[in-house]
Amino acid sequence: MRWFRVHNYFESLRPLYLAIKLLHFHFETIDFSTQTLxxxxxxxxxFVFTLLLDCYLVYKGIQSTSTFLYLTDSNIVNGGCFSALILAFLFGLFMAPKYRLRTQGMFEILTNIAEFDGQLRSLGLHIDHQRHHFISTVSAGLWMTMGLFVLIITGTNRTSEDWLDLSEMFPDWISILAMCRSATSLGIFTCYITMTLYSLKTGFDQLNQAIAKHLNITPQAINRIPRTSRQTCQVVRKIASLHDLLSDTVELFNECYYTQVVHALTAAFDFTIFSIFSVIHSNAGQTDEVTLRVTWVNAMFDGFFVVYTLQLIVAASIVNETCKRSSVMIHKATAYGRYDRRVVKELGTFSYQLYHHTPKVTCRLFDLDWTLLYTMAGSFATYLVVLLQFDLANLNGI
Known part of the structure; x- marks a missing residue:
């Protein structure tokens, strides 16, 4: 028997909530007993203290890391890495105000999922809150170590005898703290939206199980479930109501997080391009020791951006595919089920609605799915070739 028990959805998010509040990214108090904000x-x-502190750290961080503009022998590497650092610093600066402005919407997402869980029990299913609590705890712990890792690396390698001397890239502790704050912001944001997407995916999975349990979705399942037409209509309406609740939650998720997602993806794309370019540049010809050191530092920090991009796109793609599976199952129930006219009308209306509108995780400019990953890979290769051509022209003195 476990030493703790989680009874509802809000309690399963308690570790993540405490982590976000401890790091000064959440500025409201949740009452878990009444589930109110x-x-x-x-x-x-x-909030005021965090805003002032972030402004000071970003200002001093940008001022201190301006050494990136003349650190290596390549102006392209210098300018690109410095611009990516500015985007990362600004992401940390805007994190707290964005959370403050979108608090009600973010809390409504949680209440919608909790309401979905309560109504799902009427169909004989429920969400495993114990598992959700465990994943939330592990995820928050792993991503919180991101800022600690940056602090250890940048704070301990400060002399020329170290294998990775960072004293020229981060000359003082203000720049180190600014970088740690930005890394922690990205880590906590990734953890929070990933757990929210996981909750939505779990909800759609449970809804699909309810559809398979209560409706005929294959020819072999016809007349397998003896039920009156009135009971079947009630089940269809309940499933439609739950699907509509989850669809509204997906739309609310898009509304709350689209600006932060675009900002973080832009910073990740920018930093990844110039990190790979610096690796090619430093190994294509004779470069000094500082350039090689900057190359390895960029490659190491870029790992965080790559993990963020992959985790976000994979999680969003899984949610989108699960949403589509719900629509397909309703279409099958309409096609294979032998019901009377009232049930067919209910299923037909629901199926027609899903045919014309299926919720998607998006950031307004583009959908967060596998197509985005392929597009980013193609754009990455194109921009990298262009940068290499400029670099080759500079080496040839053109």
Missing amino acids: HRTLTDQFR
Whole structure:
């Protein structure tokens, strides 16, 4: 028997909530007993203090890391890496205000999922909150170590005798703290939206199980479930209501996070391009020791951006595929089920609605799916070739 038990969806998110509040990214208090949100005087003070601290760290961080502009023998590497650092610093700066402005919408996402879980029990299914709590704890712990890792690497390698001397790239502790704050912001944001997407995916999975349990979705399942037409209509309406609730939650997710997703993806794409370019540049010809050191540092930090991009796109793609599976199952129930006229009308209306509108995880500019990953890979190769041509022209003195 486990030493703790999780009874509802809100309790399963408690570790992640505590981590976000501890790192000063969440400035409201959640009452887990009543599942309500309120703002205290302490929360107000924490928000003002965090905003002032972030502004100071970003200003001093950009000022200190301006050495990137003349650190290596390539102006392209210098300018590209510095621009990516600025985007990363600004992401950390805008994190707290964005959370403050979107708090009600973010909390509504949680209440919708909790309401879905409560209504799902009427269909004989439920979400495994114990598993959700475990994944939330592990995910928050792993991503919180991101800022700690950056702090250890940048804070300990400060002399020329170290294999990775970072004293020229991050000359003082202000720049180190600014980088740690940005890394922690990206890690916590990735953890939070990934857990939200996981909750949506779990909800659609449970809904699909309810469809398979209560409706005939294959020719072999015809007349397998004896039920009156009135009961079947009630089941179809309940499934449609739950699907509509999850669809609204997906749309609310897009509304709350699209600006942060675009910002983080832009920073990740920028930093990845110039990191790979610096690796090619430093190994294609004779370069000094500083350029090689910057190349390895960029490649190491770029790993965080790559993990963020892959985790976001994979999680969003899985949610989109699960949404489509719900639509397909309803279409099959309409095609294979032998029901009376009232049930057929209910299923037909629901199927027609899903045929014309299936919820998707998007950031307004593009859908977050596998197509985006392929597009980013193609664009990455194109921009990399262009940068290499410029670099070759500079080496030839053109």
